[in-house]
Amino acid sequence: MTSLIRNADINRRRLLATGAAAGVLAMPMAACAADAPSEAVEVQIAEGRLRGARTGGVDAYKGVPYGASVSGMNRFKPASPVAPWTGVFDATRLGTPSLQDPTTVYGKNEPPPGEDCLVLNVWTPAGGGKGRPVMVYSHGGGYTTGSGGSTAQDGSMLAREHDVVVVATNHRLGVLGYLYLGELGGADYAGSGNQGLSDIVLALKWVQRNIEAFGGDPANVTIFGESGGGAKTSCLYAMPSVAPLFSKAIIQSGPVVRITTPDVAAQTTRMFLEQLEIAPADWREVLDVPAPQILAAQKALNAKVKSDSGGWRGIQSLTPGTYGPILDGDLLPHHPFDPTAPASAADKPLMIGWLDNEAAFFAWTGKDVEAFRLDEAGLKARLSGRFGDKAPALIDAYRSDRPGATPSDIYLAAASYYAMGAGSVLAAERKAAQGRAPAYVYNIAYRSNRRMDGTDIELGAMHASDIPLVFNTVASPDTLAGSRADRFAAARNVSAMWANFARTGRPSAPGQPAWPPYDPKTRSTMVLDVACTVVPDRFGAERRAWAKVDPAA
Structure with a gap:
């Protein structure tokens, strides 16, 4: 995530796999639907006929190919x-x-991972119908891990409860999706640094051709994603050639203001080839390296590199040796939100936000118990290590704004804002400055009661705990949303906000306050919880403090 968190350069999905959270994400969420008997259903699309399964009032079609080898x-x-x-x-x-x-x-x-991965899943309400909003999800896991098949991100409940069509894609990741060969390979590989994104674009074109067969409206497509999926959504939102393929976007804990430049991407390519002991002049040899060796070299290089993500630039690391979208003059001709919000999406509404305690997730999965037990000296040491002599002023701002906060409270709040908040706020500011379609900013405050392993420390509104809330997959008490009975109310609110935004461009939920658009004067922020509230400039003092510590260039 960022250097504020111990072991932050370790990928979040790899950490998940080594801790209790791996079982959490693998847990079937909507037990009642999962256990219901299924019947076969078929649908005709442009490429041929599909057989899916109808379960609990939802038709699901999984592993549908949208791209060739x-x-x-x-x-x-x-x-x-x-x-x-x-x-x-x-x-x-x-x-x-x-x-x-x-x-x-x-x-x-789920099958073992492999190179030929261009498949997608579709969930749609059973029984026909047409003109439904379409929600196309990009999974998290940074740019290197994850899939559209995680049970935590099952689209059945969204489709059933909110009469929407949900699509989730698999697409190339890591080296295979983002290794830039334009410098060495010439025109044939000019777009190689963005193939992971170009795959999602191909899937969006599939949606345009085929989604009516599932009852969806191709003219009402919302792209959304969490963490790495939010980063992908940030980039898709900024692509002029992709603008005709969607109408709205939701960026969850994944702001990307700036992306990698070709010169940095070329350095990464040379570092990767060196890892494989391939000279730049012999770069074509990488085309024949077996997939397991590609993955091993990617992981070995990743272990050597520290991420520099966070702050106003957003969550993408811009350090040589890391993988992610690049400026390529074609698909991504400019940074997503720098120096302005993308002109091509000026008329497309945007929802963007983060969770109150994002950093707790990374401390948990990184087994950093100390982060929850800091004293004043420990707090100062951690923040000074990143911000030097600016750290005391930052600590003072948090202490003044949060009377009674412990050193750990301050550290986790600061790390959360730096990781996900600063970039989200800047993107919203620049979107609002266009004066065209609205931007809506949220914070998720619902506190999960999941605990740090072997302790009584509750992790609260941590990173990724929004996934079961958005997809309303909280039936199991073992999701990242926790086991409290009020998780159902929180999930109803959050999932309704997302679905109604997809339907109308205005997020809303029954019984909750109206959500005003964000503007530089009031900075209205929707705080999502069991009972939602609108708070003007919720983290104003902290925002101003960060503007001094980490001013946008």
Whole structure:
């Protein structure tokens, strides 16, 4: 995440896989639907016929191919649409996740990861209908791990409860999705630094061709994603060529203001080739390296590099040796929100926000118990290590704004804002400054009662605990949202806000206050919880303090 968190350079999904959270994300969430009997359903799309499964009032089609092979000589190249097929394609099982460690995907009966991963899942209310809002989800896991098949992100409840069509994609990750070969390979590989994103674009084109067959409205598509998925959504939102493919966006704990430049991406490529003992002049040898060696080299390089993500620039690390979207003059001709919000999305409403205690997740999965037990000296040491002589003023601002806060409270609040808040606020400010479509800013305050392993420390509104709230997959008491009975009310509020935004461009939930758009004067922020509230400039003092410590360039 950021250097404010111990072991922050370790990928969050890899950490999940080594701790209790791996089981949490693998837990079936909507037990009543999961246990219900299924019946076969079929649908005709442009490429052929699909067989899915109807369960609990929702039709699910899984592992649907949208792109052709991206392995062999197609490695690092743009994907082509999948070829039509004859007969009926069995879409009752999840498809292959992108190449990664098999412990970092969490779908039920999900196949092992591999290179040919261009598949998607669709959930739609059973019984016909048309004109439903479409919500296309990009999974988290940074740019290197995860899949659209995680049970925590199952779209059944959203579809059933809110009459929407949900789509989740698998797409290339890590080296296979973001290794830049334009410097070495010339025009044939000019877009290689953004193939992970170009895959999602291909999926959005599939949605335009096919979503009416599932009852969806191709003219009302919302793109959304959490963490790394929010980062991908930040980039998709800024792509001029993608603007006709969606109408709204939601960025959850994933602001990206700036992305990597080609010169830095070229350094990463040379570092990766060196890891494989391939000279730059012999770069074509990487096309023949077996997938397991590609993954091993990616992980080895990742272990050597410290992330510099966070602050107003957003969550993408811009350090050589890390992977992510780049400025390429074509798909991404400019930074997503720098120096302004994207002109191509000026008329597209945006929701953006983060959780109150994001950093607790990373402390938990990094086994950093000390983060919850800091004294004054420990707080100063941690913040001074990153911000030097500016740290005392920052601590004073938090202490003044949060009377009674412990050193750990201050540290976790500061780390959370620096990681996810600062970039979200700057993106919202620049979106609001366009004066066209509205920006809506939120904070999730619902406190999970999940505990730090072996302690009585509750983790609260931590990173990724919004996933079961958004998808309303809280039936199990073992999700990241915790086990309190009021989690159901919080999930109803959050999922309704998301679905109604997708439907109308205005987030709302029954019985909750109206959500005003964000503007530089009032800075209205919706605090999402069991009972939601609108708070003007909720973290104003902290925002002003950060503007001095980490001013936007």
